[in-house]
Amino acid sequence: MTVILEARDLVKRYPVADGEVEALRGVSLQVNAGEFVAIMGTSGSGKSTMLHLLGGLDSPTSGEVVIDGIVISSLDEERRTLTRRDKTGFVFQFFNLIPLLSVAENVALPFLIAGDSTNRHTERVGDLLAMVGLADKADHRPDQLSAGEQQRVALARALATKPAILLADEPTGNLDYTTGAEILDLLWDSADRLGQTVVLVTHDARAAAYADRVLVVRDGQVRDEIALGRRRDHQAGPLIARLAELGL
């Protein structure tokens, strides 16, 4: 298996009024191409910080992040941004669509940012919208969509450039159970059918249960790794039982 994403001894400290707080304390991990990995932890465990470092949104205090062979953590701001543009796709808890752009334009946003004409990518955008079940709403504005639909648009946008890794930060955190499940199904589908590498950050075991492998983060460190394997059913029972064993 090819390692597409690697973290080597990541440390992240933030300055605070009376010194520093250490959000990550030497995290190392590897994600293989096409793998669906969940990073689980409670609030404040450092899981979101880890995702930001893995996606190149932030720089580690020390350690390295390698995406598809590029040490993104050592790049300057400009090159890190361009690498992020080429190699990653993000889905966030709040859907974060640009309200002034149509659904199709939001999906084509990475192409626009890259300076491409959206006309060249009409087919790709159409395919993605069909994949997330919104082909008939291409011209709608985000505020004309439901929360679940908006998140599906965000997912389509994240997949638009066929990124090396798709990073999802609590993508169901703002959705009801059913809608959240639809989003998770789509994420799993992209990994299973398209071979998309997915890194999901969540505190919800039911979401994490979609992953092939779950990394449990606590106090800024990866405390455990639970291998679930690729499964069509996403029963959370086995994962919850394992987490209980770990006292989580």
Place this chain on the structure above:
Amino acid sequence: MRLSGIAWRGLLARPLRTSLAVIGVALGVAIVAATMITGASADAALRGATTDLLGSADVRLRAFSDAGFTPRTVQALRAVPEVITAAPVSERRLVVHTAPGDDERVFTLQVIGVDADVEYRIRQPRLVEGVALSPDSPTDALVPATWAARQGLRLGDELRLDGRGEGVPPLRIIGLMADTGFAALDRGEVMVVSRSTLDESFTVPAPIRYLDLDLGQEPDEIAAGLEIVRGQLEEPFIVETAADASERLASAQASFGAVAFLFGLVAMVVGAFLVGNTLAMSVGERTREFGLLRAAGTTSRQVIGLVLRQGAAIGVAGSVLGILGGIALAGAMVGFLSSTRAALVAGLPLPIGGMLLAFVLGLGVTLAGAVVPALRSARLSPVAALRPSRRSGTGLGDRLRTLLVVELLVVGAGILLFPIDRAGTPLLPLVLSLALLLGGAVITAYLLEPLGRVIGRPFEWFFGAQGLLGRANLSRDRVRTGLTVGAMMIALAAVVALGTVAESARAGAERWVASILPGGNAIRSSVPLDVESFRPTFEGTDGLQVASAVLEVPAVYVTDDSQEEVSLAGIDPNVFQDAGSLIVSGADRADAYFALRNREAVLVPEAFADRHGVGVGDTITLGQPGATSANFGVAGIVDYTIPGRTPDGALIINAADARDLFGVTAASLWVMIPQADIAPSVFASAVRDTANQLAAQPLTARDLAGDLAGSLDRLVGLFDVLALIAVVIGALGIVNTLGIGISERVREIAILRSHGMTVGQVQAMVVAEAAIMGAIAGVLAIVTGLLVAFALVGGGASADLAAGVRLPWGLLVAVILVGTGVAALAGLYPARVAASLPIVRHLKQFE
């Protein structure tokens, strides 16, 4: 902490926005204060100049005839016991040279002759440097200090008058006069010499135009003295008082007062937009905070008090700064006007009333701008304010209506409080102009989206996604962005209006000169030259086809119950018709000339016709005081005419009528028509030589139009600076609006960054948004500015604009470029802020 502490903290927590609002008010107040101070300076200069011009004279007698008063009359008056002093003043327009050499320069000056022995009993000269004239100094001359400084002349420098006899020694500058008294005349292009100096070296003595009389102290004494003088004088004359002299000087700078007034109001209107918008944005941004306060039991009145306190703090700080800035700006304006003599100004008086007015206007505008957001914040229900996602509940029309009311109050207060009656400022065109500017600003909010789609296209093409997003951002808050663009538009429209008015005035000047100067060349003599005696001299000009004398006749327009002074100009109809001169309206041009050739017909200037209700086909009576009068049929109305002694200009008659009916046989103005095959420069040189022989002034159409354009450009340059200050205020509004917009969409920007938008792209997006705002403002400013120019020109705000509007194409393009460029510059700081937003922190921010 008291509740009011929240108001101050609210201001201090947003230092940039607070500073922008304060600077916006300060700049607006500064322009108002500066125009008030400059106006006061101009008033003081007028008063001083009038006082110094008449000195201790109780009355000034102006000779009705061009021949002036005779020396015998002066002697006779001096013999009258009731006349304490009689000081004659002669005038002659002459070409003056500096010492011969490589740097020899040539000027045309109004040379004023005085009797040095009696002069200082009437007028004490105000000298900046040097000494006054003395009776035994035939080579001494006084010139204005500012004119000398402009020309690089100093005390002791030589000046030579064209047309003086051989062997006459040159004049020497012995004194530099302050810009008052004689130096206030003719835009300071004057020279004062002894009357004997002016007469002795010329063939024909300079006519005595004025007699300034000191008749005593008491009004009865003066009235009695004047009666006796009337009995002594044989020549017709007109009595002028200090008020007449003041009015004559004031009319020269009437347009200055009007335009300064307009710009003061424009700055306040733009400032009001900025302040109103800033406070509205500030309140909108703090809705949740107000909701919390309301939920905690703060009353509506307390919330209103909070917002108004903030407005008052901004208003007081801005107004105080504005007054100080206004004094500095006025210093620069007065310095500029004084050095260029674009207007007559004196010192830097600080009119307490005017300064107070500027302060009150600044504070009032800010408070008025705060009222609407204060009321809106007080009306908010706590539940609505605390709701996580809110949309403005107020429509475009509602928000514009309230702001428009505030603006109308500002304009109304300005019109009521400004001294608009000074210098005859025409009110209607100004009110119409302000209405157009305000209306244009309101329409801007409605046109923002459709115009943005069109004007944003080139930016989308140039900037790509950043241009698209920048353009799309315009429609986030149409009112906020619309009003910001509207404020910028007003400032730019003022530039367009000013430029168009100036260009139209230039066109008018060119048409006027071309219309009254057949062949483009003429010679003007200060002394009327006998037509038959001097014709050979004129006809000796190389390359001349025809020399045509214009016989000027001082006359009166006689009605049943009054007489009004007019000037008549007797022309050769054939010469003027063949050269295509005089624009005739109300009648066929050929018919008008035909009637003129048939004698006892007159072409009247438009202003005269309008004032007296005279039309083509009417008969009017023209005559000379104490002499017979004659009836003339009105054969046409002319758009432009030969300048006369009265503001209307001359009424045109046949030269044969001037000779036969009024006995005029001498002419001061000679039209010189060149042969067809001679080069214009060669002929102009030949005309200059002839003029030199006659101590007269050569005139060319190009020089005359250039002189008019030059003096206009100096004044326009000053007002352009004021307009550009208003543009800066508009740019501050853009900084403000972009800043708020960025603070509202930090998460969106973080998303764009997370999807690979680089720092440079984020900056480009914000700059593109700003540039599109500037371009829209520029385009709308052209439309609005042109309408304002039509209003000003059509309304007769300037006397030189009868010919209508001519478009300054270069300026129109420049306004779009300046608007776009200034706005793009204004966008740089917000762009930097947007690009430096930390991605991770703002990805978590909930809107």
